[in-house]
Amino acid sequence: MATVTHELHPEQAQFLSTAFPQYVKNLGTNFPVSGLAYDAASDEAAFWKFRATSYGSGNLTLTILWYADTASTNNVVWEAQLACITPDTDTQDVETDGLATLNFVQDTHLGTTGQRVHTCAITISNLDSIAANDIVWLRIARDANSTSATDDLAGDCVLLMAVLSYSDT
Amino acid sequence: MAVLSDADRQQIWADFMASAGPLLESLFGMSKVDIRAAVNAADQWIDDNASSFNAAIPQPARGAMTAKQKARLLVWVVERRWRIQ
Numbered sequence: 001m002a003t004v005t006h007e008l009h010p011e012q013a014q015f016l017s018t019a020f021p022q023y024v025k026n027l028g029t030n031f032p033v034s035g036l037a038y039d040a041a042s043d044e045a046a047f048w049k050f051r052a053t054s055y056g057s058g059n060l061t062l063t064i065l066w067y068a069d070t071a072s073t074n075n076v077v078w079e080a081q082l083a084c085i086t087p088d089t090d091t092q093d094v095e096t097d098g099l100a101t102l103n104f105v106q107d108t109h110l111g112t113t114g115q116r117v118h119t120c121a122i123t124i125s126n127l128d129s130i131a132a133n134d135i136v137w138l139r140i141a142r143d144a145n146s147t148s149a150t151d152d153l154a155g156d157c158v159l160l161m162a163v164l165s166y167s168d169t
Numbered sequence: 170m171a172v173l174s175d176a177d178r179q180q181i182w183a184d185f186m187a188s189a190g191p192l193l194e195s196l197f198g199m200s201k202v203d204i205r206a207a208v209n210a211a212d213q214w215i216d217d218n219a220s221s222f223n224a225a226i227p228q229p230a231r232g233a234m235t236a237k238q239k240a241r242l243l244v245w246v247v248e249r250r251w252r253i254q
Binding site: 039040041042069070071072073074114151152153154155156 | 179182183186187189195196197198199200201202203204
């Protein structure tokens with residue numbers, strides 16, 4: 001039994017025509033810090049695509065690494081949704097396929113330093129019938145309008161990267 | 170003039186947060202609710218004190234300038250006083 005992981009980087013993200021986070025590259029003192037800046041006032045989403053190589057069973061875990069652009073307190077809410085298609089088996093039109101119901105996590109800024117890096121995890125239990133070797137689209141959004149839970153963190157939240165993991169058995 | 174619409178206040182709230190950042194001031198310690206309350210209060214204060222500001226402008230400027238010109242004058246003075254450009 002092993003855990004399969006997929007690293008999801010901001011540079012790989014795709015977007016719809018509206019309501020997407022801005023790709024940012026902040027030049028730090030010693031290295032560049034790239035990410036996706038999710039707005040505080042309106043929901044924004046980014047998408048990644050991967051193959052569910054060696055998927056076995058069970059829920060997926062999406063670990064999100066983020067930092068606050070300007071805040072040092074309060075809560076951010078991250079959401080995740082899947083769309084899975086089994087090639088040669090599923091017959092739906094890929095361009096009109098829907099997403100499964102979202103799962104979410106609320107994470108609290110730990111204070112002390114505004115731009116410290118935080119991590120949190122979403123247990124994705126709405127799996128859209130994922131099977132091994134499916135092609136999968138993953139939507140990661142910020143719930144800025146607090147639909148799923150209260151997101152009261154002021155200013156942008158920058159997603160540094162995300163890691164999706166699951167069991168191969 | 171009445172206070173701004175909810176949509177206008179919402180846009181100011183969003184723009185204010187979007188414009189903040191490391192190069193400007195942080196929003197440390199405030200929630201989105203706190204900032205929205207500040208937007209509402211600032212708009213309400215302007216509405217409540219518009220007549221007072223108008224009365225403070227001496228003649229003949231008070232009578233000669235349009236409301237928009239007076240508003241623009243106030244923006245210029247506020248920007249200069251707090252160096253917020």
